[in-house]
Each structure stands twice: as structure tokens, then as C-alpha cells.
Amino acid sequence: MERNTKFVDMLEDRRRDCDFLWATRPMDPALPHMLPPDSVYDRERIMQAVLQDKQVKAAIDTIAKTTGVGVKDVENNARAMINEMASKADLATVRWIGIFITKAMKRMFSQIYINEIMLSNLKKETQISQAQYIYVPSHRSYLDFILLSYILFSYDMALPNIAAGMDFYNMKIVGELLRKTGAFYIRRSFSNDLLYKQIFRSYVNTIVSHSDRAIEFFIEGTRSRSQKSTIPKYGLLSIIIESLLQGDVPDIYFVPMSINYERPPEELLFVYEMLGVPKPKESTARLFRSLSILQKPFSHGRIFFNIGEPISANQFVDKAYRQKKILQPSFKIPSSVVENIAYLIIESHKKNTVLMPINIIALLFNEKIQTKPKEPYTLDLLIQDYQWFKSFVIKSLKALMYGTETTDNDMIKQEILESLKPHDELIVLDSSNTLKIKQRHKRMKQLNYSNIKGYPLSEQTLQIAVPAINIAIYSNPTLAFLTEIVFITATIGENGIETEVALERYELLRRLFSTEFAMRPIEDKALIKIEWEKSLNVLISQNCLHTVNDLIFIGNNTKLFSILHNIILPFIDVMYVTCILLSEWTERTSVELTDRTILVETQKEVERLIFETKDRCQHPYCLSLDLYNIAWSSLLSQGIIAYQKYTNTYRTDKVKLTYLIGALLELPLRHPTEIYVDAFPSIISTSSMDVQAKL
Numbered sequence: 001m002e003r004n005t006k007f008v009d010m011l012e013d014r015r016r017d018c019d020f021l022w023a024t025r026p027m028d029p030a031l032p033h034m035l036p037p038d039s040v041y042d043r044e045r046i047m048q049a050v051l052q053d054k055q056v057k058a059a060i061d062t063i064a065k066t067t068g069v070g071v072k073d074v075e076n077n078a079r080a081m082i083n084e085m086a087s088k089a090d091l092a093t094v095r096w097i098g099i100f101i102t103k104a105m106k107r108m109f110s111q112i113y114i115n116e117i118m119l120s121n122l123k124k125e126t127q128i129s130q131a132q133y134i135y136v137p138s139h140r141s142y143l144d145f146i147l148l149s150y151i152l153f154s155y156d157m158a159l160p161n162i163a164a165g166m167d168f169y170n171m172k173i174v175g176e177l178l179r180k181t182g183a184f185y186i187r188r189s190f191s192n193d194l195l196y197k198q199i200f201r202s203y204v205n206t207i208v209s210h211s212d213r214a215i216e217f218f219i220e221g222t223r224s225r226s227q228k229s230t231i232p233k234y235g236l237l238s239i240i241i242e243s244l245l246q247g248d249v250p251d252i253y254f255v256p257m258s259i260n261y262e263r264p265p266e267e268l269l270f271v272y273e274m275l276g277v278p279k280p281k282e283s284t285a286r287l288f289r290s291l292s293i294l295q296k297p298f299s300h301g302r303i304f305f306n307i308g309e310p311i312s313a314n315q316f317v318d319k320a321y322r323q324k325k326i327l328q329p330s331f332k333i334p335s336s337v338v339e340n341i342a343y344l345i346i347e348s349h350k351k352n353t354v355l356m357p358i359n360i361i362a363l364l365f366n367e368k369i370q371t372k373p374k375e376p377y378t379l380d381l382l383i384q385d386y387q388w389f390k391s392f393v394i395k396s397l398k399a400l401m402y403g404t405e406t407t408d409n410d411m412i413k414q415e416i417l418e419s420l421k422p423h424d425e426l427i428v429l430d431s432s433n434t435l436k437i438k439q440r441h442k443r444m445k446q447l448n449y450s451n452i453k454g455y456p457l458s459e460q461t462l463q464i465a466v467p468a469i470n471i472a473i474y475s476n477p478t479l480a481f482l483t484e485i486v487f488i489t490a491t492i493g494e495n496g497i498e499t500e501v502a503l504e505r506y507e508l509l510r511r512l513f514s515t516e517f518a519m520r521p522i523e524d525k526a527l528i529k530i531e532w533e534k535s536l537n538v539l540i541s542q543n544c545l546h547t548v549n550d551l552i553f554i555g556n557n558t559k560l561f562s563i564l565h566n567i568i569l570p571f572i573d574v575m576y577v578t579c580i581l582l583s584e585w586t587e588r589t590s591v592e593l594t595d596r597t598i599l600v601e602t603q604k605e606v607e608r609l610i611f612e613t614k615d616r617c618q619h620p621y622c623l624s625l626d627l628y629n630i631a632w633s634s635l636l637s638q639g640i641i642a643y644q645k646y647t648n649t650y651r652t653d654k655v656k657l658t659y660l661i662g663a664l665l666e667l668p669l670r671h672p673t674e675i676y677v678d679a680f681p682s683i684i685s686t687s688s689m690d691v692q693a694k695l
């Protein structure tokens with residue numbers, strides 16, 4: 001890995017330490033926000049400041065007036081809200097939890113790599129800077145926040161104020177313990193609650209300006225079940241940026257952190273959630289039950305924790321805005337500023353994604369199943385493909401990738417076998433060294449069908465979909481680097497295409513799928529063209545495409561073209577099927593069109609297509625509710641569906657819909673000739689002779 005040299009395994013030292021002595025070592029954690037002593041507020045003072053805040057007081061008065069409730073009662077309500085919200089910092093609690101966490105980390109993971117230089121630089125900078133620091137990690141697992149706190153504690157840095165959803169607040173004992181490790185609690189949605197909104201705003205402003213600890217929040221707002229970036233949430237970010245306008249802090253630095261798991265602990269739960277099984281409610285009892293994960297050592301492989309360059313908010317919030325705020329206190333920072341910073345953070349997460357061997361293996365295996373399922377995918381074939389594809393992503397796409405760059409077959413073999421070890425419940429090598437999938441789905445006895453979010457899928461479907469989606473999720477992190485080029489492969493057919501048409505098709509796909517792939521929305525066609533040309537050149541340099549005058553043709557590298565093309569198919573197929581269902585809605589069903597009913601109907605239709613056709617929606621990944629939700633929100637944002645507030649229904653714009661269906665039909669898609677469900681029996685492991693990947 002080119003930029004890998006600076007990664008160190010932080011567990012190496014921990015394995016030499018006595019956990020108790022390490023966690024209770026004398027320490028004076030470095031505080032990241034240098035403030036004059038009287039500007040540093042403790043919890044009590046922060047809560048007081050919030051209750052004294054002008055806008056909070058105004059909200060209390062307004063509510064008292066409009067509801068007829070006494071001011072005292074509303075104030076008590078406000079006090080209860082801030083008490084529920086505010087974090088506590090208690091080093092003793094952190095130490096005790098630290099003993100357990102370090103034992104768990106050493107058991108679960110073989111290595112936790114961190115780009116130590118970035119962390120040391122951050123530590124140094126924070127000690128001389130009066131700016132406030134905001135840690136903004138990617139969100140792929142519940143472990144993310146534990147890991148970041150563990151890293152900071154290991155490097156003698158203070159734990160931040162962490163924005164936590166109420167799911168954790170409701171956990172017995174644990175909820176309060178987390179508060180003592182820095183969690184502050186926020187309700188998930190509160191735009192209609194004026195008082196809560198003002199208290200939240202004021203609390204965040206106060207900790208930005210008066211907490212000597214940093215702030216941590218997950219800009220994606222939720223764990224990405226599909227393990228690719230999701231679009232940013234703007235609420236907390238915009239309040240933090242607004243704090244800068246008040247001038248209490250000279251600058252705010254956002255520190256993006258890309259967290260990459262070889263095997264996220266929620267792996268299988270995410271697959272079921274994507275299929276519609278609701279997530280289990282967070283509870284202390286469940287937390288204890290989940291400790292069974294510690295039974296097998298190193299069961300979750302490696303983690304790469306990659307800290308990106310801090311982003312200064314000051315460069316976007318210029319003096320003019322600050323002056324405007326002084327003259328006009330209700331002035332709000334333009335939403336384009338917030339969006340810009342949000343996407344800079346998401347783009348940093350993507351750029352700093354560290355790909356693991358399993359991501360490439362999953363992608364190659366997925367391709368093989370769709371194109372040549374009868375040809376055994378032997379370890380020797382995989383080694384060749386792996387080396388080739390790895391070199392492509394590193395050299396052409398500048399992706400970061402675990403492992404050494406080598407052409408030595410033995411070393412590559414070791415790299416592959418080592419990385420398959422944590423996945424021995426999913427991918428195995430059979431006795432003839434051929435790659436096979438293991439059946440991951442176990443018949444669910446207690447499944448409550450009334451809770452299912454989508455259509456109740458059959459056992460037969462789940463048997464295929466669970467392992468198939470599990471594999472597909474592992475290939476998803478590659479999309480941090482591949483999205484633009486996979487779009488292009490869906491725009492060019494056998495007989496070539498005019499440049500202009502290819503670009504138009506690219507624009508369409510970008511518009512339809514910018515939410516799916518967390519891409520910055522771009523209106524300016526010239527900018528889209530620059531992005532397109534860059535990706536086009538990558539494909540041309542790989543001989544995937546070639547140009548003649550004003551035409552683009554598929555080149556000789558059909559292997560790469562096919563891999564890239566097949567990645568995008570499930571996304572386009574689901575969009576198409578959703579559109580068809582919308583256009584035939586009233587003929588097909590008598591139920592009202594809502595965001596829920598379209599979800600159920602689409603999943604039902606996809607289940608049928610998977611078994612019955614050789615065309616659209618062959619890949620079981622098409623059963624993922626994520627895809628339907630995003631397709632729906634994309635159609636809403638384009639005005640193809642519109643919400644009717646007064647009737648609480650949705651209306652379809654038939655003209656726009658027909659146009660979109662036409663445009664999707666024009667895409668020169670080539671669906672694999674092999675049917676996934678037919679191929680499945682030949683790739684599923686039935687033998688008891690499977691060998692675990694051995695070094």
C-alpha cells in the first residue's frame with residue numbers, strides 16, 4: 001500500500017501491556033480545545049448557559065403563551081430536556097470500561113492499524129490551537145465510536161462529546177455509563193418541537209465554544225448497512241457551523257476519519273436488515289448476549305483507521321457572513337456552505353477508504369458467479385485475477401489497499417488465504433481448492449412477519465439472498481473508487497456511441513444515483529463533463545474503451561468492462577422496475593401508493609423476477625430495501641413522484657415517468673447470460689471437507 005507505510009498496529013503495544021496497569025496509568029489527557037480557564041464550562045455551567053440562552057427563553061415564552069401552560073412548567077420541561085441531553089466526562093469510568101474494551105479488541109481483531117502520524121499531528125495542533133475540533137468518522141458499525149474513544153485514550157487524548165441517538169439512552173445502566181464516557185443524547189427527529197430544537201442548538205453552540213473537549217458526530221447519521229458511504233445529514237453540522245458566526249471560536253476544524261473493517265461485527269444483521277428484518281432493539285441484555293462474538297480469537301481480522309486532513313470551516317465562512325450575523329442575528333449561513341463542507345467530509349471518507357483483500361475477492365467472486373458459474377474458481381485463478389485487479393485499483397484509481405504490491409504468487413496467495421480466515425463462515429475453499437459460498441441463512445423460527453419492513457420473502461429466496469448479499473456487501477467499499485467508471489460502462493453498447501449521447505446518459509445516471517453513491521450533487525454540466533472525461537480516460541487507458549473520431553467503442557479489455565458493468569446492473573434494474581410498477585400501479589394493485597407500499601410491491605416483484613426471467617433483476621442484491629428507498633427518494637427529488645400534503649398521498653407525474661422509463665430502456669445494458677439462482681447450487685458449499693483458509 002503506497003500510503004500505507006505510516007500505518008501502525010496499535011494493538012502491538014497493547015498485547016505487551018497488562019490491561020489493568022495500562023488502563024489505570026497516570027495520565028493527564030491532552031485537551032483539544034485551548035481556552036482561557038474561565039471560558040471552560042463544566043456540565044452544570046453548560047446547562048445553565050443553555051437555560052439562559054435568549055432564544056431558549058423566547059421559545060419557553062412562546063410555548064407558554066400558545067399552549068396556555070405556565071412558564072415554570074415549560075422551564076421545568078426545558079431543564080429535563082437539557083438534563084437528558086448533556087454529557088458528563090468521567091475519566092474513572094473510561095478507565096474501567098477501557099480494561100474491558102482493550103481485552104475485547106485484542107481478542108476480536110488481529111490488528112488495528114492507524115495512520116499514527118496524522119494522529120500525532122492532530123494531537124500537537126490541538127494543543128496550540130484555540131480552534132474547536134470536530135471528529136467526523138464514517139459510520140459502518142457500532143464499534144466506530146468505541147474504537148475512536150479507545151484510540152484517543154490509548155494516545156492520551158481526551159474523549160470527545162459524542163452525539164448519540166436515544167437508542168443508547170434507553171439502555172439500562174449502559175446509557176448512563178456512555179454519558180460518562182462523553183455521549184450527549186439527541187432525539188432522532190425533532191423539527192416540530194420548538195423547545196427541543198432551541199435547546200439542542202444552544203447546547204451544541206455552548207460545547208463548541210466552551211467545552212475543552214472536542215465533539216464527535218456521525219455525519220451519515222446511521223450505520224451504512226451496505227458498507228458504502230451514505231449522504232450526509234445537515235442538522236448538527238449546520239448548527240456547529242453557525243457557532244462560528246458567533247465568533248466565540250476562531251475556527252472549527254472537521255477531522256474526517258475513514259474506518260474500514262475487514263469484517264464488521266454486524267455483518268449478518270446488516271444483510272437481514274437490508275432484506276427487511278428490523279434491527280434488534282438496543283438493550284443491555286442484548287449487549288451481553290453479543291459478547292459471544294469473543295469466543296473465537298481474531299474472528300474479525302483487521303481494522304484500518306485512516307484519519308484524513310482536517311477541514312477548516314473558516315475558509316468557507318468568511319468575514320462578510322460574520323458581519324451579517326452581527327447586524328442581523330437571524331441570519332443563517334447559506335445552505336450551500338453547509339452542503340459543501342458535508343460533501344468534503346464524505347469525499348474524504350471515500351478517498352481514505354482502505355480496501356481489504358476481501359473487497360476485491362468478493363467483487364471477483366461475484367462476477368464469476370454471474371458470468372462463469374460452471375467454471376471452478378480455483379485459488380490459482382483467483383490469485384491471478386486478484387493481482388490484476390488490485391494493481392488496477394491502486395495504479396489507475398489511486399485507491400489505498402492493504403497488503404504489499406508484489407507479483408510474487410506465493411505472497412499473494414498468503415495475502416488471500418490470510419484475509420479469508422475471518423470469513424470462513426461465508427467463503428471457503430473446498431477440497432479441490434475451489435472457492436465456494438457457505439450457507440449463512442438459518443431458518444428463522446421466531447420471525448415475526450408483521451414486523452417485516454418489506455415483502456415476506458420465501459425460505460428459498462432467503463437461502464440464496466442472504467449469502468449473495470453478504471458477498472455483495474463486501475464488494476461495496478470498492479465503489480468509493482469505482483462509481484464514476486461503472487456509470488460509464490452502462491452508457492456504451494456493442495456498436496459504439498456518440499460522445500455526446502454517452503455524456504447525456506452519464507448525466508442521467510449521476511442524477512438518478514447521486515444519493516445511492518453519496519455523490520455531491522452537481523448542476524453545472526461543465527463540471528460533470530470534467531468528472532466524466534477523467535473517468536473515461538481511465539477506461540481508455542485500460543483498453544476498456546477506445547474512441548474513433550466522435551464515437552466511443554468497447555475495447556479489448558472486456559473482462560474489466562464486464563466486471564464494472566455488472567456492478568451497476570442491480571441499481572439500474574431496481575430503478576427501472578420501480579418506475580414500471582409506478583406506471584402500472586392502479587392496474588396492478590388496489591392499495592394506496594405510499595413509500596411503504598411501493599417498497600413491498602417492488603420487493604415482491606423482484607422476488608418473482610429473480611426466479612422467472614433472464615433479464616432484469618437477476619442478482620439477489622436487487623432484493624435490498626436500501627435500493628428501493630433510495631430509488632424512491634431519487635424519484636421524489638426529481639419531481640417524478642410528488643407528495644400531496646393535504647391528502648397525505650403520492651402522485652406520479654406520468655410524462656416525466658414515461659420519459660425516464662424511455663431513457664432507462666435506451667441504456668445498452670447487457671445482463672449476464674447465466675442466471676444467478678440457477679448458478680447458485682454449483683457455488684454453494686455442500687461438503688464437510690471444506691478447508692478453512694490456512695496459512
Ligand SMILES: CCCCCCCCCCCCCCCC(=O)SCCNC(=O)CCNC(=O)[C@H](O)C(C)(C)COP(=O)(O)OP(=O)(O)OC[C@H]1O[C@@H](n2cnc3c(N)ncnc32)[C@H](O)[C@@H]1OP(=O)(O)O
Nearest residue numbers: 098149153164165189190191221233234235236238335338
Ligand atoms: C477507553 C475506551 C472507552 C470506550 C468508551 C466508549 C464510548 C462510546 C460513547 C458512546 C457514544 C454513542 C454514540 C452513538 C452514535 C450514534 O448514535 S449516531 C446517531 C446520532 N447522531 C446523528 O445522527 C448525527 C447526525 N445527524 C444529524 O445531524 C441530524 O440532522 C439530526 C440533528 C439528528 C436531526 O435529524 P432530522 O430531524 O432527521 O433532520 P435533518 O433532515 O437531518 O435536518 C434538520 C435540520 O437541518 C437543516 N438543514 C437541512 N439541509 C440543510 C442544508 N443544506 N444546510 C443547512 N441546514 C440544513 C434543516 O433546515 C433542519 O433544520 P430546521 O429547519 O429544522 O431548523
Ligand SMILES: O=C(CO)COP(=O)(O)O
Nearest residue numbers: 142165167221222223279
Ligand atoms: O446510528 C446509530 C448509532 O451508532 C444507531 O442507529 P442505526 O441503527 O440507525 O445505525
